[in-house]
Amino acid sequence: MKEGCGVKSILRIINISTKAVLSRMLRISKAIKVPYFDKQGCTFEVDEMFIKIANGEHQNWLIYGIERVTKSLIDFVIGGRTKENIS
Numbered sequence: 001m002k003e004g005c006g007v008k009s010i011l012r013i014i015n016i017s018t019k020a021v022l023s024r025m026l027r028i029s030k031a032i033k034v035p036y037f038d039k040q041g042c043t044f045e046v047d048e049m050f051i052k053i054a055n056g057e058h059q060n061w062l063i064y065g066i067e068r069v070t071k072s073l074i075d076f077v078i079g080g081r082t083k084e085n086i087s
Helices: 007-014 018-030
Strands: 044-051 060-067 073-079
Touching: 007 018
Parallel strands: none
Antiparallel strands: 044 060, 060 073
């Protein structure tokens, strides 16, 4: 994923099952911790992008916040495009 490959590309490259790739992705994502930072004096940017998950029946968005100077990822959420997810 780091090199921009999708799940299908990873399957072909390392010749493992879809279930193995997805379970590893879930395990790694659960280990990600939100970084600690000093909020005073920081400026943040929030952006969003449409993503297609599974068969694409629902509209899903990746909404994320970054610190403007260091470009550090502050937080992210995958879900609907709602005020609750943006705030």
